[in-house]
Each structure stands twice: as C-alpha cells, then as structure tokens.
Amino acid sequence: MKQVVVHPEKCVGCMQCTVACAVAHSSSRTLYAALLEEPLPRSRIHIGSTRFGRGFPNRCRHCDPAPCMRACLPGAIYRVSEYGTVLVDPDKCINCASCAMACPFGVIRYHEDAWAQPGKTVAVKCDNCLSRQLRGLIPACVEACKSGALGFEEMDRAQRRKTDAVSDTVWSTSGVVLPAAGSIGFELLHAQKKAMVEMAQTSRA
Amino acid sequence: MHHVIIGNGIAGVQAAEAIRHLDPESEISMIAAETFPPYCRPMISLLLEGAVTPDRLPIRPGDFYESRSIRAFPGVRVTAIDSGRARLSLDTGETLAYDRLLIATGADPRAIRAEGKTLAGIFSMRTVSDVQKMLDMLSSCRSALVLGGGLVGFKAAYSLLKRGMAVTMLIASGYPLSMQLDPVSGGIIRDTLVRHGLHVETGVEVTAFEGSGRVQRAILNDGRTLACDLVVVGKGVRPATGFLAGSGIDVDLGIRVDEHLQTTISGVFAAGDVAELTDVVRKRPWINAIWPEAAAQGWIAGLNMAGRSASYQGSLGRNVIRMFDLDIMTAGIVQPQEAAGTTQVLTHLDGNGPIYRRFVLQEDRLVGFTLINRIEKGGMLVSLIQRGLPLDPEEKRLLLL
Numbered sequence: 001m002k003q004v005v006v007h008p009e010k011c012v013g014c015m016q017c018t019v020a021c022a023v024a025h026s027s028s029r030t031l032y033a034a035l036l037e038e039p040l041p042r043s044r045i046h047i048g049s050t051r052f053g054r055g056f057p058n059r060c061r062h063c064d065p066a067p068c069m070r071a072c073l074p075g076a077i078y079r080v081s082e083y084g085t086v087l088v089d090p091d092k093c094i095n096c097a098s099c100a101m102a103c104p105f106g107v108i109r110y111h112e113d114a115w116a117q118p119g120k121t122v123a124v125k126c127d128n129c130l131s132r133q134l135r136g137l138i139p140a141c142v143e144a145c146k147s148g149a150l151g152f153e154e155m156d157r158a159q160r161r162k163t164d165a166v167s168d169t170v171w172s173t174s175g176v177v178l179p180a181a182g183s184i185g186f187e188l189l190h191a192q193k194k195a196m197v198e199m200a201q202t203s204r205a
Numbered sequence: 206m207h208h209v210i211i212g213n214g215i216a217g218v219q220a221a222e223a224i225r226h227l228d229p230e231s232e233i234s235m236i237a238a239e240t241f242p243p244y245c246r247p248m249i250s251l252l253l254e255g256a257v258t259p260d261r262l263p264i265r266p267g268d269f270y271e272s273r274s275i276r277a278f279p280g281v282r283v284t285a286i287d288s289g290r291a292r293l294s295l296d297t298g299e300t301l302a303y304d305r306l307l308i309a310t311g312a313d314p315r316a317i318r319a320e321g322k323t324l325a326g327i328f329s330m331r332t333v334s335d336v337q338k339m340l341d342m343l344s345s346c347r348s349a350l351v352l353g354g355g356l357v358g359f360k361a362a363y364s365l366l367k368r369g370m371a372v373t374m375l376i377a378s379g380y381p382l383s384m385q386l387d388p389v390s391g392g393i394i395r396d397t398l399v400r401h402g403l404h405v406e407t408g409v410e411v412t413a414f415e416g417s418g419r420v421q422r423a424i425l426n427d428g429r430t431l432a433c434d435l436v437v438v439g440k441g442v443r444p445a446t447g448f449l450a451g452s453g454i455d456v457d458l459g460i461r462v463d464e465h466l467q468t469t470i471s472g473v474f475a476a477g478d479v480a481e482l483t484d485v486v487r488k489r490p491w492i493n494a495i496w497p498e499a500a501a502q503g504w505i506a507g508l509n510m511a512g513r514s515a516s517y518q519g520s521l522g523r524n525v526i527r528m529f530d531l532d533i534m535t536a537g538i539v540q541p542q543e544a545a546g547t548t549q550v551l552t553h554l555d556g557n558g559p560i561y562r563r564f565v566l567q568e569d570r571l572v573g574f575t576l577i578n579r580i581e582k583g584g585m586l587v588s589l590i591q592r593g594l595p596l597d598p599e600e601k602r603l604l605l606l
C-alpha cells in the first residue's frame with residue numbers, strides 16, 4: 001500500500017502542493033474554474049514554518065489507531081482499510097472540533113467544502129486523493145512537488161531508503177568511502193541475509 | 206470467563222469491544238440503567254438545540270449486542286456488589302456471577318437544595334430522556350432559568366437561546382465555565398452570550414421554586430422572584446457509586462483504580478466518569494469526566510480484563526466548545542493555584558478577532574492552555590502536555606503565534 005511520504009528537509013516552501021491540493025478537491029478540478037467556485041476550494045496540506053523559517057509540508061498521517069477517529073462524537077471519521085486512509089463523512093460531521101483537540105499534528109480544518117452540503121461547515125482533511133488514486137493517478141500534492149519533498153511510495157521501502165541515507169551520511173562524514181548502493185558489496189550482504197532468513201524459515205517448517 | 210460490564214456509555218462500550226477484540230469466546234454481559242442503545246452523551250445538547258435528530262445519537266449499529274454476542278440487560282440497575290463471592294444483585298431480584306467486572310456507571314447530576322425542586326419543568330441534562338422531556342415541553346415555554354455556569358449549564362443556555370427562548374443563567378462566579386477559563390476568556394464568552402440575549406445573574410442562588418404542579422417562578426436568596434417555565438440544573442456531576450456500599454471497593458472522589466484501571470479488589474475494574482485516576486498535570490488523584498477520557502479508559506480496562514496488561518498514563522481534562530462566532534478550547538491547568546516560582550503564564554490577546562491564547566507552564570513544561578479562535582492546532586498542544594516535554598524560550602515564543 002503506497003503512502004505519501006514527506007521529506008521536510010527538501011521542502012522549499014513554494015506552496016505548489018497547496019494549490020494542486022485545492023484544485024484536486026474543487027468541483028471543476030481545473031485551476032481557472034476553481035478560482036471562481038463558491039466555496040473557494042482550500043488546501044488539505046498545510047505548509048507550516050519551522051523555527052528556522054523553513055517550510056514544513058504538514059498533512060494527515062492517517063494514523064493507526066487514529067486519535068481523531070476515537071475522539072469523533074458522531075462517528076463521522078472512519079477508515080478505508082484497503083488504502084490505509086482515514087476519511088471524514090461530511091454529512092455526519094457536527095463541526096464540534098473534537099478531532100482538532102485530538103489530532104497531534106494539527107492538520108484538520110473547519111470550513112465549507114465542495115464535497116459537503118452547501119453552507120455547512122465541516123471538518124476537512126487530507127483524503128490521500130482517493131478519487132485520483134481510483135483513476136490511476138498519484139496524489140495531487142506529490143505530483144506538484146518539484147523539490148522531492150513529497151513522495152508516493154511503499155512505506156517499508158521509504159523506511160529502508162531513510163536508513164540507507166542515514167548510514168550514508170554517517171559513513172561519508174567519517175571519511176570512509178562507502179560503496180554505492182547496488183554495488184557488489186551490498187549485493188553480497190543482501191544475498192547472505194536472504195539465505196539466513198530462508199534457512200531460519202525452513203528449519204521452523 | 207464471564208465479563209460483566211455495568212454501564213453502556215462510551216467506557217462500557219469500548220471495554221466490551223476491547224474484550225471481544227482479544228477474545229471472541231468468553232461471555233460478556235452488559236447491564237444498563239437506560240433502555241436506549243449506546244449513544245453519544247455529549248450530543249444531547251445538539252438535540253435540544255435542534256441541530257441533530259435522535260437517530261443521529263447512537264454510536265454503534267442497532268445490532269451492537271447481538272453482533273458481538275453480548276448479553277444485554279437494558280433498564281436494569283445493580284443494587285449491590287458482593288466482591289467476596291463475585292456476585293451482583295440486580296433490581297430485578299436476580300443475582301449475576303462474574304469473573305471480571307467493570308464498573309462504568311458514569312456520573313449523576315449533583316442535586317440542589319431548594320424547595321419545590323420536584324415540580325414539573327425542572328430538569329437536569331444528563332440523558333437523552335432528560336432532553337426528550339424538555340423538548341416535549343418546549344412549545345409551551347417562554348423563559349428558561351439555567352442554574353450553574355458549568356459545561357452543562359452553558360450548553361443548555363446556548364441551546365435554549367438558539368431555540369429563541371429568554372434565558373437567565375445564575376452563576377456563582379462572574380462568568381460561565383469558570384472551572385475551565387480564566388477571567389479574560391471567561392469575560393469574552395459571557396459578553397458574547399449576553400450580546401445574543403442571555404441574561405446573567407451572579408452571586409445569587411435559588412431558594413425555592415413555585416408553581417401549581419409545574420414550575421412558574423423561582424425565588425432567589427436576595428428576595429427577588431424570577432418568572433420561568435423551564436429550569437435546567439447544571440450544578441456539576443457526582444460519580445455514580447451509591448450501590449457500592451459494603452462492596453469493599455475503595456471509593457474516594459470516585460472509584461480508586463491503579464494504572465491498569467483495576468480497583469482495590471482484584472478482578473474488578475472501573476473506567477470513565479466514575480473512576481478516579483491520577484491527573485497528568487496535577488499529579489494527584491482527580492476525575493476528568495470527559496468523553497475522550499472515558500473512551501480511552503474503557504478500552505484499556507477492556508484490554509486488561511481480557512488478560513492483556515495495558516497501563517494508563519493518567520488523565521487530562523480538556524474541552525472544546527463552539528458557540529456563535531467563537532471557538533474555545535481548553536486543557537489542563539488554566540488557573541494555577543500556587544504562584545510558585547516555576548509557574549509561568551504566557552498570554553496573547555488580539556481583541557479584533559478576537560484571538561486569545563493563554564499558556565500555563567510549570568518548570569518549562571506546558572501544563573494547560575486556553576485558546577479562543579484559531580483552535581486547529583490544539584491537538585498538538587494537548588500532545589505537548591501529555592508528553593511533558595520541556596520547552597526552550599524559542600519554543601515558548603512559537604506557542605503564542
């Protein structure tokens with residue numbers, strides 16, 4: 001299951017993701033028509049400013065278990081398990097802001113939305129662009145991000161890459177020349193590890 | 206293994222689900238004083254206001270008990286617990302044996318001392334039937350009196366104002382929600398309510414209600430008379446522990462429990478508004494009778510009952526209220542009692558919005574806050590309090606932005 005992965009160190013604060021997100025959640029899904037819509041579509045990804053004035057793309061993590069879901073009084077927040085996505089049902093939402101008090105990342109906003117009843121203020125948050133994913137597209141924020149701060153990939157792969165990046169940094173600052181990933185040394189290590197895992201599995205079976 | 210849960214509020218429901226989650230086999234019984242299926246208590250004020258219909262209140266599907274193989278005892282009260290023999294006495298005359306017991310009976314409204322308090326038209330606002338009775342009477346009411354400026358009184362007053370009634374609120378302090386708010390934010394809220402037609406009386410009490418069968422007026426302790434045909438009593442709640450006499454279960458402010466939510470009797474647990482836990486910022490026994498705490502405590506009690514050791518980190522009082530054009534969020538300690546050298550209060554007020562932010566820190570750790578408007582990131586602040594992380598000067602400055 002692919003997820004949006006944030007690399008805040010690469011964010012340049014250009015806000016392109018917020019524009020793309022707002023357009024993707026408009027009725028018309030085109031920038032020029034979206035500007036004339038009522039209510040004006042708003043972004044579900046928020047660029048925060050960190051203590052050094054750098055950008056930080058802040059979006060819903062679709063936590064599991066999700067604190068917002070447990071806090072929701074009318075049961076309007078639910079999970080679509082096959083996509084690992086937490087959604088808000090705008091018809092059930094009573095705009096009580098209990099989810100704002102529960103979300104440790106502060107990513108839920110309250111306003112009118114193209115997908116809710118006209119005139120009704122509801123809780124609005126990232127939906128992982130499910131409607132785009134169903135059309136074979138990646139989330140709009142990721143598509144718009146040109147600095148590589150937002151990626152769309154399998155979580156365990158992203159984790160592995162992060163581990164590699166950390167080890168690269170440690171080795172490179174210690175002056176030791178590290179073989180590039182995918183070199184013979186790494187292949188050997190991987191093969192050895194794989195064999196060990198397989199042996200363990202056969203001995204258990 | 207037979208699990209018995211007393212109470213079908215959110216704590217009881219979460220506990221039943223946690224037990225089923227880990228153990229599809231064991232027997233579960235739920236005893237509930239109400240006959241209504243499990244519903245969302247905090248939403249009853251929305252029913253009074255007219256913002257939701259009764260069908261929106263249930264928190265679980267209609268087949269909640271059957272689909273989870275739970276034996277339900279609706280409309281039944283427990284009269285006594287014999288913890289030595291692990292048996293309950295019910296008001297139906299039956300007895301019920303248990304292996305693990307959860308007491309999640311919640312809290313009852315605190316009674317008032319006034320003559321004529323049994324007249325028709327005088328309500329507490331705790332259950333859906335309280336509100337339904339109020340709604341039945343509403344068309345024949347013009348002026349309402351709300352006793353107490355706590356959360357219940359506040360929500361009742363707001364809902365009745367929205368219904369177009371003339372509402373008078375009697376409060377001991379100068380502003381509503383004085384337990385949750387400091388004078389500045391309390392004043393902003395009082396002024397907003399007054400602007401929308403609320404009449405506030407401070408420093409007076411009702412000594413008697415009068416009327417023929419139904420309440421018509423209230424007599425105040427300063428001798429005045431107030432006409433009213435509906436009264437809502439919101440003077441706080443008391444843990445529902447009356448049936449525990451002689452059970453051997455230790456009751457202090459509420460039922461005393463350890464970090465596994467187990468009472469002083471092995472195999473007997475308590476969760477929700479009835480349970481007394483350590484407050485995460487006050488560092489002493491406390492009852493935070495709020496929905497999210499009850500939900501979390503119920504779940505953890507259920508895990509422990511099913512044999513999975515899970516511990517609770519302590520409870521934190523918090524609330525969020527939306528009224529007219531104000532959003533209000535508070536958590537933890539709002540008014541520090543002791544002006545110790547390590548206590549620091551940071552405030553920011555922008556009167557135009559208005560936007561108000563107030564933070565209480567002890568030993569550089571956030572222990573409480575009040576936000577008026579711009580509440581979206583309140584969850585981050587709640588998390589900061591729960592984690593107890595020390596903040597440096599730059600981080601404190603960022604809080605106020």
